[in-house]
Amino acid sequence: MTDTLLSAEGITKRFGGVQALSDVAFTIRRGEIYGLIGPNGAGKTSLFNVLTGIYEPDAGAFIFDDAPLAGLKPHQVAERGIARTFQNIRLFANLSALENVMIGRHVRTHATVVGAIFRGPRTRAEESAIERRAYELLAYVGVDKRANDLAKHLAYGDQRRLEIARALATEPKLLALDEPAAGMNATETAGLRRLLENIRTDGTTILLIEHDMKLVMSVCDRVCVLDYGKKIAEGPAAQVQKDERVIAAYLGGEVTLNLKGT
Amino acid sequence: MNALFDTRANPRLAWVGILVVAIALAALPFALAGIGTAWVRITNTAILYVFLALGLNIVVGFAGLLDLGYIAFYAVGAYVYALLASPHFNLHLPFWVILPIGAATACLFGVLLGTPTLKLRGDYLAIVTLGFGEIIRIFLNNLSQPVNITNGPQGITLIDPFQIGSFSFKTNETIAGLSFSGPIKYYYFLVLVLIAVIVVNLRLQNSRIGRAWEAIREDEVAARAMGINTRNVKLLAFAMGASFGGIAGGMFSAIQGFISPESFILVESINVLAMVVLGGMGNVWGVILGALLLSFMPEVLRYTVGPIQERVFGRMLLEPEVIRMLLFGFALVLMMLFRPAGILPSALRKRELESIRAAAP
Numbered sequence: 001m002t003d004t005l006l007s008a009e010g011i012t013k014r015f016g017g018v019q020a021l022s023d024v025a026f027t028i029r030r031g032e033i034y035g036l037i038g039p040n041g042a043g044k045t046s047l048f049n050v051l052t053g054i055y056e057p058d059a060g061a062f063i064f065d066d067a068p069l070a071g072l073k074p075h076q077v078a079e080r081g082i083a084r085t086f087q088n089i090r091l092f093a094n095l096s097a098l099e100n101v102m103i104g105r106h107v108r109t110h111a112t113v114v115g116a117i118f119r120g121p122r123t124r125a126e127e128s129a130i131e132r133r134a135y136e137l138l139a140y141v142g143v144d145k146r147a148n149d150l151a152k153h154l155a156y157g158d159q160r161r162l163e164i165a166r167a168l169a170t171e172p173k174l175l176a177l178d179e180p181a182a183g184m185n186a187t188e189t190a191g192l193r194r195l196l197e198n199i200r201t202d203g204t205t206i207l208l209i210e211h212d213m214k215l216v217m218s219v220c221d222r223v224c225v226l227d228y229g230k231k232i233a234e235g236p237a238a239q240v241q242k243d244e245r246v247i248a249a250y251l252g253g254e255v256t257l258n259l260k261g262t
Numbered sequence: 263m264n265a266l267f268d269t270r271a272n273p274r275l276a277w278v279g280i281l282v283v284a285i286a287l288a289a290l291p292f293a294l295a296g297i298g299t300a301w302v303r304i305t306n307t308a309i310l311y312v313f314l315a316l317g318l319n320i321v322v323g324f325a326g327l328l329d330l331g332y333i334a335f336y337a338v339g340a341y342v343y344a345l346l347a348s349p350h351f352n353l354h355l356p357f358w359v360i361l362p363i364g365a366a367t368a369c370l371f372g373v374l375l376g377t378p379t380l381k382l383r384g385d386y387l388a389i390v391t392l393g394f395g396e397i398i399r400i401f402l403n404n405l406s407q408p409v410n411i412t413n414g415p416q417g418i419t420l421i422d423p424f425q426i427g428s429f430s431f432k433t434n435e436t437i438a439g440l441s442f443s444g445p446i447k448y449y450y451f452l453v454l455v456l457i458a459v460i461v462v463n464l465r466l467q468n469s470r471i472g473r474a475w476e477a478i479r480e481d482e483v484a485a486r487a488m489g490i491n492t493r494n495v496k497l498l499a500f501a502m503g504a505s506f507g508g509i510a511g512g513m514f515s516a517i518q519g520f521i522s523p524e525s526f527i528l529v530e531s532i533n534v535l536a537m538v539v540l541g542g543m544g545n546v547w548g549v550i551l552g553a554l555l556l557s558f559m560p561e562v563l564r565y566t567v568g569p570i571q572e573r574v575f576g577r578m579l580l581e582p583e584v585i586r587m588l589l590f591g592f593a594l595v596l597m598m599l600f601r602p603a604g605i606l607p608s609a610l611r612k613r614e615l616e617s618i619r620a621a622a623p
Contacts, residue, residue, distance in 0.1 A: 052487060078489030086487075092480035094608070095473075103477045107489025109470055113498065116469030117462050123469075130470070170489050 002066060005030045005205050006051075006174055011060035013043075013050055013229075020046040021229045023060070028174070033196060033206045035220035035237065037213075039249055043229040044209045045087055048178055052084050053077040065173055079107050083172035085163040087179050087209075093152035097143055097162050100151050101134035104169025137165040141195060157188040164195070168204070175199060176207040181215050193219050217241065225249065287453055291446040302445040306517060308557035309452040310510050315537040315553035316463050316546065317506025322535065323544035323608070324472060325499035326479025328388040330531055331375070331395025335504040337402060337526035338371050339364040339511025341412060344521050347422040350413060357424045361512045368508025369501045371398075376500035380493055383482075395531050402523040417522025424451065424516050431516070448517050455513070459506065463546045466502070475499055476544075540597055542604025551605055559593070560586055 007027040013020045021043045028034045036044050050057045053074040062069040064080060072080065083104075092100050109130055115123040138144040141161040146154055154162060160180050167175055177196075181189045189212060196219050200206055210216045216223060217237045225233040225240060227249040233240050240246055294301040318332045342364040346355045375394050379387055406414030423432035423444070431447045466472045474495045477485035486492050515521050533556065541552020567582040567589075597605070 054483070054487075073491075074483075074486040075489045075491045078487060084487055086484065090481050090484040090487075092477050092484065094480055095476055099473060099476075103473050103485070103490070104488050106470060106474055106477075111470040113466070113471055113502065116466050116471050119465055119469075127469070166488065 003029055004063075005065060006207075007063045008051075009061050009063070011047065011050060011062070012058045013046055013055060014058055019229050021050065021057070024226070024229070024231050025060075026224050026231065026234060028205060028207060030205055031200065031203070032221040033200055033208060033219055035216045035223035036207060036209045036226065037211070037216055037223060038226035041228075042226040042249075044226055045178060046229075047226070048084060048176055048209065051077075051176065052082060075107070078170055078172075081171070081173035082176060083167035083170045083174075084176040085160070085167055085178055085180060087182070089159050089163055091151040091159055091163060091166070093150070095151060096148050097138060097151055097154060097158075098131070098134050098147040100162055101137050101165050101169045102130050104137075104166040105130045105133060107170050134165075134169060137168055138162075140168070140198075141165040142191070157184050157191075160184065160192070161195070164199075168199070172204060174205050174207060176209075178209045179211060180208070181210055181212040184212075189215055288450075291449045292440070295443070295446065299443065299445070302443070302449055304558070304561050306445055306448050306452055308554055309449075309456055310514050310517075311534065311537060311557045312456060312550050312553040313459060313506055313510035313513075314534045315541070315549045316459055317503045317510065318534050319503075319538050319544065319546070319549045320463070320466070320475070320506070321499050321503040322538055323549065324467060324475040324479065325496060326475075327496065327499065328384060328391070329500075329503070330388045330392040330528075330535065331398070332391075332503070332507060332534055333526050333528075333531040334375075334395040334398035335368040335371060335507030336511040336514065336530070337398055337523070338368045338504075339508030340515040340521050340525070341402060341418075341511075342367050342508070343512035343515035344418040344421050345411070347516070348418050349420050350418050354422055356426075357422075357512070357516060361509055364512040365505040365508040368504040368511070372500040372502075372504025373497055375504075376497045380496060392528065392531075395526075395528060399523050399526050399528075402526070412523075415522060415524070417520060417524070419520045421515050421519050421521065423519065424448070432519075445517075448513075452513065455509070460546065460550070467544075467546065471495070471498065479544075536594065540594065540604060542606040542608055544608035545604065545606045548604050548606030548608070555605075560590060563589055 004027050007025075009025050011021050011024040024043075024047065026034075036047065038044055046055070049055045051062060051069070053069070053072050053076065056071075064082065067080075069077060069080065092103060095103070109126055111123045111126055135144060135147060138147050141164055143154065143158045143161050143165065146158060151159065151162060160182075164175070164177065164180065167177075180196075181192055184192060193215055196206060196208070208216070208220060220237050222235060223233075223237050223240045224231060225243070225246050227245075232245045232249060233243045235243075291302050291305070294305060314332070314336060317335070318329060321327050321329045321332070343357075343360050345351055346353050346360045346363065347357070348354075375391065379390050382390060402412045403415055405412040406416075412418070423430055425431065431451065432444045434444065435442045435447075467476075474485070474490045477488065477490055478492055478495060482492055514525075518525075534553075537553040537556045538549050539552070540556060541550065542548025563586045564582055567580075567585050568578055571578050571580065601607075
C-alpha cells in the first residue's frame with residue numbers, strides 16, 4: 001500500500017467545442033483533505049464526474065488505491081471506495097432521512113430477492129445491521145433527530161449533512177464533496193468544518209470542491225486550482241493563496257483594473 | 263391498521279384482528295352467493311386484477327418505470343397455461359407445474375422488454391412498452407399460420423380447470439352441508455395466493471432490493487453514485503412484475519376456460535395502470551384498494567344504474583352501459599383532482615429503532 005490514494009494523469013475531457021478539462025494531473029495522499037478550487041466553469045464538477053465514472057475521460061487515467069479506475073461504471077467506482085455528494089443536492093427526496101442512508105449501505109450488503117422474500121435469520125440480521133449503522137451515521141453528522149422525516153422536508157444544511165452521511169454509508173476510502181458549504185451560514189459552515197475534520201481523523205480521505213475560501217484555507221492540507229480546465233497551481237493552502245496566477249484567475253487580472261478605472 | 267396486525271408489539275389484538283379478517287374472508291363467498299352467483303365470479307376477477315396491480319406496482323410504483331404494456335405478461339401467462347392444459351396440443355399438465363412455467367416465461371419476456379429500454383424513462387419508456395404490449399397481442403392474433411400455435415383470433419377453448427387428483431375446481435361439491443361451487447373453490451385458492459403475494463410485496467418493499475428500486479425512482483444518477491447497479495436492479499423490477507402478471511394470467515386461463523387475444527387489449531393495460539395510480543403508487547394497500555374499487559365499481563353500476571333511473575324518472579333514460587362509463591370517467595377525474603397522489607398515498611415508513619434506543623444509555 002503506497003502513500004498515494006488517488007493519482008490523476010493527463011485527464012482531458014471535451015464537450016463538443018468546450019475543453020472542460022485539459023491534461024489535469026494531481027495526487028491525493030491517504031488521510032489528507034485535498035481542496036479543489038477555481039472560478040465557476042473551471043471544470044471542478046466535470047473532474048468529479050469523470051472521476052466517479054459518470055463521464056469517460058477523452059484521455060488520461062486515474063489510479064485509485066493502487067489500481068486503475070479506467071472503464072468502471074459509477075456503481076463500480078462506488079464499490080471501489082469513492083463516494084460523492086452533489087453540487088445541487090441529490091437526495092432521495094421522498095424517502096426518509098434514515099432510508100437515504102440505508103440505501104448507501106446497498107453496496108456493502110448482499111440480500112437478494114430470494115433473501116428478501118423468505119427473510120431468513122441472515123437477512124434479518126443484515127437488515128437490522130443496516131438500520132443500526134444508518135442511525136449511527138445520522139448521529140455522526142448530527143441529523144439523527146430528523147431520522148424519520150422525509151429528506152425533502154429537512155433544512156438545507158441538514159440536507160447537505162444527510163448527503164454526507166449517505167456517502168459515508170458506502171464505506172468510502174475517498175469522500176468527494178461538491179460544494180458542501182454552499183448556502184450555509186457561518187455557524188453551519190463552522191459545524192461542517194468540525195465534521196470534515198472528524199471524518200479525516202476517523203480515517204477517510206477527503207476531496208473537497210468549495211467556494212468558501214475561509215473553509216478551504218482552514219481545513220485543506222493542500223489545494224489544487226483549476227482555471228478553464230487547466231491546473232494553474234497546487235500546494236499548501238497558504239502558498240496557493242499568494243500565487244499570482246490564482247489571484248488573476250479569481251479577480252480577473254487586468255479586467256479588474258479596468259473596472260476600477262471606470 | 264398496521265398496529266392491528268403487529269404480532270410482536272401487541273400480540274393479543276393482532277391475533278384477534280387476524281382471526282376476524284380470516285373469518286370474514288372465509289365467509290365472504292357464501293354471503294356473495296346469497297346476493298347472486300355472479301358476484302363470486304366478479305370477486306374472483308377482482309382478485310386477479312389485484313395480482314396484476316400489485317405486479318405493475320413493482321415496476322411503476324417502486325421502481326418508477328412507466329409501463330403501458332403490462333397486460334402482455336398476463337397474456338403470456340394465460341397462453342402458457344392454455345397451451346399446456348387444453349386439447350389444442352392435447353397436453354394436460356397439472357396446474358402446479360404450469361403456473362411456475364408461466365411465471366418463468368413471463369419473467370423472460372419481462373427481461374426481453376427491459377433490456378432494450380434500460381436507458382429510457384418517462385414518456386419514451388411508456389411508448390416502447392405500449393408497443394411491446396401490442397406486439398404480443400398481434401403475435402397471439404396471427405400465430406395460427408403456418409403452424410397453428412395460438413389458434414389466432416378464435417382463441418383457445420376447453421382449457422383445463424385446476425385439478426388435484428380427483429378434486430376438480432370446476433364442479434359443485436357439498437362438504438359438511440355447505441355447497442361449494444366452482445367459483446367458490448377458486449375464490450379460496452385465489453385468496454391464499456393473494457395473501458402470499460401481499461406478503462412478498464411488503465417484504466420486497468422493505469428490503470435492500472426494494473430500497474434500491476425506490477432509489478432509482480427518486481434519482482437514478484444518485485442511485486448509481488451510491489453503488490446501485492441500476493441495470494440489474496431495473497431488470498429485476500421488470501422480471502418480478504412480469505412474473506406476477508404471468509401467474510395471474512395462468513389462473514385467469516383456468517378460471518375462464520377460454521382465452522383469446524381480445525382479453526389482452528391496450529385498454530386492459532391502462533385499466534391496471536389506473537388501479538395503481540388511483541390507489542396510490544408505491545403503497546401496497548393503496549394499490550389493492552384501487553384494484554378492488556375499479557373492478558367492483560363498474561359491476562355495481564351495471565346493477566344499479568337501471569333500477570335507480572326507473573325509481574326516479576319512472577323509465578330508463580340512459581342505457582346502463584353508456585352512463586356507466588360516464589360515471590366511471592367522472593369519478594376518475596374527481597379522484598385525480600382531489601387526491602392526486604392516490605387514495606392511500608405512499609406513506610412514510612416510520613422506523614421504531616427499538617434496538618438502538620434499548621442499547622443507548
